[in-house]
Amino acid sequence: MKRVILGIAMMILTTVSFAQEKNKKMSFEVDGKCEMCKARIEKAALGVKGVKYALWDIPSHELSLIIDERKTDPMKIKTALVAVGHDTKELKATDEAYEAVHPCCKYRDDDADDSDEHQ
Secondary structure, three states, rough: OOOHHHHHHHHHHHHHHHHHHHEEEEEEEEEEOOHHHHHHOOOOOOHOEEEEEEEEEOOOOOEEEEEOOOOOOOOHHHHHHHHOOOOOOOOOOOOHHHOOOOHHHOOOOOOHHHHHHHO
């Protein structure tokens, strides 16, 4: 009887430990400028199946994620981000997608005045 209970306990522990490995933390840089960018970037990332958590930091441009690697990968997320007009190091948004973002969100212009950012 003890062996059966011990065996069941071991199976449960093994299942729980495998379930925890499906979640992976990762982060990468995404171009943007303001609170509207933050909302758009996080919404696009969370719209990808398998993304469980997304937080974009305005000053560092760092997108922090928790993903289920069985359902998605970084390139799928980056593809969703460029589709809404935000560049990553590997992928660039099309001109049409970039032009669709609000004027204050234009991050490609080197002469843009960051003092007018929405916060």
